[in-house]
Amino acid sequence: MQSRAMAMAALLELLTDQPVIVCNGFPSREAYNIADRPTHFYMIGSMGLASAIGLGVALAKPNKQVVIFDGDGNVLMGMGTLATVGALRPKNFIHVVFDNEVYGSTGNQPTISNVVPLEKVAKAAGYVNVERVREREDLVYEFKDMLKKDGPSMLLVKVNEMVEDVGRVMLDPPDITKRFMKAIE
Numbered sequence: 001m002q003s004r005a006m007a008m009a010a011l012l013e014l015l016t017d018q019p020v021i022v023c024n025g026f027p028s029r030e031a032y033n034i035a036d037r038p039t040h041f042y043m044i045g046s047m048g049l050a051s052a053i054g055l056g057v058a059l060a061k062p063n064k065q066v067v068i069f070d071g072d073g074n075v076l077m078g079m080g081t082l083a084t085v086g087a088l089r090p091k092n093f094i095h096v097v098f099d100n101e102v103y104g105s106t107g108n109q110p111t112i113s114n115v116v117p118l119e120k121v122a123k124a125a126g127y128v129n130v131e132r133v134r135e136r137e138d139l140v141y142e143f144k145d146m147l148k149k150d151g152p153s154m155l156l157v158k159v160n161e162m163v164e165d166v167g168r169v170m171l172d173p174p175d176i177t178k179r180f181m182k183a184i185e
Helices: 004-012 026-035 050-060 072-077 079-088 118-125 136-148 173-183
Strands: 020-022 040-042 066-071 093-099 129-133 153-158
Touching: 004 026, 004 066, 004 093, 004 136, 020 026, 020 050, 026 040, 026 066, 040 173, 050 066, 050 072, 050 079, 050 093, 066 072, 072 079, 072 093, 072 118, 079 118, 093 118, 093 136, 118 129, 118 153, 129 136, 136 153
Parallel strands: 020 040, 020 066, 066 093, 093 153, 129 153
Antiparallel strands: none
8 A cells, every 4th residue: 555645646647737626734735745736726724625625616617627635534524525526416526535544634543434435425425437446556547547537536545644754835825726726717
C-alpha cells in the first residue's frame, strides 16, 4: 500500500488544466508541495466540504472535468453530498477518496471507513463509475479510464497512514479563491 502523497503525485502527473478541489489538512499541504497550480483549490480548515465545492464547480463549468481529492474522514463528515452528487449526476465529476482509515490531520484517530465502504455508499447514492484500488498500477489505470468516461465517478484509493513532512499552504484563502476563479474562467 502506498502513501497518499505517492498516490496523489501519480494522479497529478495525469492532469493538466482540470480544476482540482483538495480537502483540508495534510492532503492540501501535500498537493501544494507536489504540484501547486492555479487550478488547484486548497481547503483551509473547512472539513467535509471539498466534494460540495467540487459539485458547485462541476455544475457551473459543465465543459470542464472537475477532480476532487478527498479523505475518508472528510467524506464521512459530508455524507449528504454523496447523495446530492448521485441525484444531480454531473458527468464531469471525479471524486478521488484517499482512505487511510484515520483522521490524519488531528492525530490519527480512527474513522469508520473500515466498516462503512465509502465506494459502496457512493454507488448506492448514484455514482456511475466506482472503483476501489490499492496499488499504483491500478490507481493509474482506473483514473485514466475515469477521465474518459461520463461520471459522476468515485475512485477510492486505500493508502497507508504515512504523511509527508510538508509545510502549510503558503497562500491565504482569499488569494487561493481569486487565483482559482481566474484560472478556471
